[in-house]
Amino acid sequence: MKRVLKRYGPIFKALIFLWYFLPQITLAQEGNQKTEWKFDFGTGEVQAGYEAVQPWDIYAAEKGFGFLGGTDLIGIENLEGDPLVIDGVSSLDPFYFLVDLPEGNYDVTVYLGDLQGKSATTIRAECRRLMLEETETAYGEIKALTFTVNIRQPEIGNTGERVKLKERELDYLHWDDKLTIEFNGENPRVTGLEIQLNTRAVTVFLAGNSTVVDQAYEPWAAWGQMFPVFFQAGKVAIANHAESGESLLSFQRENRLDKILDLMRPGDYLFVEFGHNDQKTGGNHLDAFTTYKETLKSYIASARQKGGIPVLVTSMHRRSFDQNGKIVNTLGDYPEAVRQVAHEENVALIDLNAMSKVLYESWGPEYSKKAFVHFAKGTFEGQEEDFADNTHFSTYGANELAKAVVEGLKNTDLEVIKFLKPGIVPYDPEIPGRFEDFYWPLSKRTSNVKPDGN
Template identity: 45%
Template structure:
């Protein structure tokens, strides 16, 4: 059902080919009877084409999940969708790019419509020269980022409409100048391309109001050192504006540096954190250190067995020494896992094959709960970005959401390979 997206190289060539025709805003209607004035009516058979600049991605559409894309340059955009069906009730979930949750289970009665707005970030691998940042591009991983994750880097916005009878009447996409909340991290943070894996970075936009864009630059298997070496930090700095925020969470893969004799939590890890903090501050941004969440593992008393305690402590020390905000996701995750219990916590972790649980990487439910922990940490740290948290948000990790009440629909993507890098800690 999921479209076979072209490789990043092909996508970039196509983007340049249509650059003379691509718009920076769109007003598109899917229901001719309710098309507002000035909106272009999209025909059901209009598959995406570079010449047109918009269209459906190949796959099922009538009554089920579908993807729709529009060609756009890099930047932040407000997307306004009007949802509803004249003839029957609808329940619509909207995700953007690589499964970033934007709207969750928006219900409409037959004949009813609702309009919602959210803010999305689009990015490309190209790095523009600015200040002390040299021009170039992010060193993407092949084939993971250039094929399976290509649609997170190309010059188009892809929207996934999912749920029980998803129904969309119109879409408006306009460029906006908003604050950006950048993310850097490993496989527990990055945009995972397919089920059963998911990350808190993908769920975070669900808990933010329009007016701030989440730009997730995390990637599987990476460390603070990789962020520098692959120029992910440079990419962020090249587009960062004064007042933007960067949440940074590494640790799982950094442990491998100890085995290789190339560093440790209280030496290279802290030094690389400082490199990030200094660079972000020099560009007018706010760096925020997030300690790595724990893996799933319990002792006989039902307490979480610490596997990342030294990295969590090094992150805490760095935040204190450098005078930057700190979100202790490590401590919060232990409370969450222990509240779920040894058996209940299995529902928060990916099960790539029956009976084989991944005790490091999360599924949709687990990443949703972890995103709530991050949002709670943003509020406790009084980050400026916390002003955009959705009204009425409250979460106690000791009282997680019941698994039975979680109904975010899985994306109709091919089953994903296990994320790169970290292996379950033994």
């Protein structure tokens, strides 16, 4: 025994040291990690403790922040006032500000307005994720508004695994190591920006297909990218992991579910909406009442094992009318299979399938085209043919479906509903909002390529 201690004693001591001190060293390192970033926009005096951002500051990796090139930015400078609001930037076109950040949830506070003018600003993040609807400021008014955003990277913890991204995803403004904020609207003016790491917010993960994803390009949209604007800042972060063309099986095979589970903490949510692509023949096909139900139950079990709360969402209908103006079910038994699983597993259900039938029939065959990607050729740059897509939504249609999902959520007993913004008007799919009243200033990124899936 003495020989063993003499020979291996130093190793034992080293192991004891690591066992006792390593967690404390790690915590200390975490405590020293940066959790706050502050930026003062404009050419005037810089607020103490803030980074100066001038109109010509284009993003560079060595700096870690800056504007995306390709937009002419205008400096705003006033004679007197606090340094943070006395000056700012504006543009006649949408402009983008990028900041290098680790993945996680962040509270972002923007200072909007002009001490000698008016402003009107819409803010989106990452891939056109709606964070703040059009916000107006009166002459001389500055508003400080906060939203909570989730950003992510393809790596899955320390496993050495990654999400198997499709080639088109390499051009997306999510899945990278930075936060991208889009300033848009009739007269966007921003004077300052503050970013604070938020480790307390509930994360709502979305798993789904092209009807849920943050569509990266105009004119396409989905309900998931409209969802964040309905929740209170600081309380909930929407992490939309949906991707076009996905089914329950492919989402697993590409490590997308593993990525969510790696990030999930007790009390987080997993919203699941598939069906459009699962019904198709091929390697990802699942039979509605057997393998589809079984796979859904495996998602539920995985989320619960992590302390998460699963929520099932039935797939909305495609735009398919009969001669009497009634919706034709093109999704077979898949929505009913979801309802059965929700009942059998005691999981909250948002029946978007049922609500979408009422919604589409309220619009009717002709007006419903405004909710889908139906645009005459030449509407968008480089568009040489008509768009006529009866699966994928326009921004107006995606927003109406997001309202339906929120209404379905309000009818559950889930704790997360207490974090919805106060004053949300009840949504009745029989009386949808009018296209003519919906405002969405176009982003600069457009595509003539239809998203995967149908």
